[in-house]
Structure formats: C-alpha cells, structure tokens
Amino acid sequence: MEENYQEIAHRLFETIEANLVSTENKIWHRHPVWFIDGNPIVGFDKLKNGLRLMFWSGASFDEEQLKIGSGKFKDASITYTSLDQVNTDDVKRWVEKSAKIQWDYKNIMKRKGKLEPLLGLSEFLNARLINIYKHL
Numbered sequence: 001m002e003e004n005y006q007e008i009a010h011r012l013f014e015t016i017e018a019n020l021v022s023t024e025n026k027i028w029h030r031h032p033v034w035f036i037d038g039n040p041i042v043g044f045d046k047l048k049n050g051l052r053l054m055f056w057s058g059a060s061f062d063e064e065q066l067k068i069g070s071g072k073f074k075d076a077s078i079t080y081t082s083l084d085q086v087n088t089d090d091v092k093r094w095v096e097k098s099a100k101i102q103w104d105y106k107n108i109m110k111r112k113g114k115l116e117p118l119l120g121l122s123e124f125l126n127a128r129l130i131n132i133y134k135h136l
Helices: 003-019 088-100 121-134
Strands: 024-028 031-036 039-047 050-055 076-080 117-119
Touching: 003 031, 003 039, 003 050, 003 088, 039 088, 050 088
Parallel strands: none
Antiparallel strands: 024 031, 031 039, 039 050, 050 076
C-alpha cells in the first residue's frame, strides 16, 4: 500500500477503534471490518482511485458526503486520496451512526438476499419524518 494510503488507513483505524465499543474487528475478505454481533458495520479497503471507507448501513445515515452504493443493499462510502481529506469529526459521527443504525447483513443469506432493519431505523425514520413535517 502506498505510504499516503497507509497514513489514511492508520487514521481511519484509530478513529473507528476510539469510537466503537463492544465490536469485533477482523480481516474479512482481506480488509479490516468491524462487526456487532456478527453484523458488519464499517470497514475500509484500497481501490485504484483511493482508500474507501464503507458503512454497510450508510445509506440510512442521511449524510450527503457518503456516496450511496448501487444495487439493493444499504451501503454508503467515501473515498480518500489524501490524509487531509479525512475529517475525523465526520468519521466519528458516521461510526457512531453505524452502531445505532443497522440493516441485518448477518442473516441476508437466510433471507435469500432480502435486507431487514435491525437497529435504530424506526427511530431514525420517525425523526426524519418529523423533520420533513417541520419544513412543510
């Protein structure tokens, strides 16, 4: 890994570790990934165009900077090419959301590819609806 990407990876690792409790961190498909009760929530990997920080349930975070993945999953990510792009306050906020807002990826095979809400989504969606109504 290029030195610049190693610095980004180190910063991301430290920020994630400092802001997640009761998680398991392991190398999964050759990339560092954090899990809560077997459910993947956050990880990062090197791409040709940078280092991607991915949140498995990130599409439900309501965060403009996170790019929603394609397809039927609820992932969202951001790609960094330099250390100065990494805003640790943003990463901390996203990491905290990743522990509170989860889709059930752990059991996706049992459900034949269908994702179901696991944690925090009803509260999140209710708050979002309230916010929408306030602006009407």
